[in-house]
Amino acid sequence: MTENAAPRYICFLCKRKFASAALLTKHKQLSELHRRNLTKQEEENQQRKEELRQAVAAVKRQVQEVDVALSKLETPEEARGRGRMRRALVPMMRTSTL
Ligand SMILES: [Zn+2]
Numbered sequence: 001m002t003e004n005a006a007p008r009y010i011c012f013l014c015k016r017k018f019a020s021a022a023l024l025t026k027h028k029q030l031s032e033l034h035r036r037n038l039t040k041q042e043e044e045n046q047q048r049k050e051e052l053r054q055a056v057a058a059v060k061r062q063v064q065e066v067d068v069a070l071s072k073l074e075t076p077e078e079a080r081g082r083g084r085m086r087r088a089l090v091p092m093m094r095t096s097t098l
């Protein structure tokens with residue numbers, strides 16, 4: 001067995017190594033550093049989610065604006081084509097919010 005195959009007990013959040021699973025568990029349960037990093041990570045995740053939500057809302061607004069601008073110019077035949085394009089775009093935007 002090589003040394004690389006030996007089990008490692010690492011907290012990736014705090015970038016710390018531990019000698020055993022018990023110590024790693026204890027770290028996750030009791031460490032003040034771990035608690036702080038966990039809170040920080042959750043805040044960052046929330047912030048990223050909010051940024052994504054706003055980005056999606058901005059794209060939707062742009063689509064609506066383009067829609068309005070186009071509707072003033074296009075023929076009925078073009079309007080039908082635009083409807084098809086919107087139906088193709090909207091599901092893509094929904095998946096990007098996840
Ligand atoms: Zn940790």
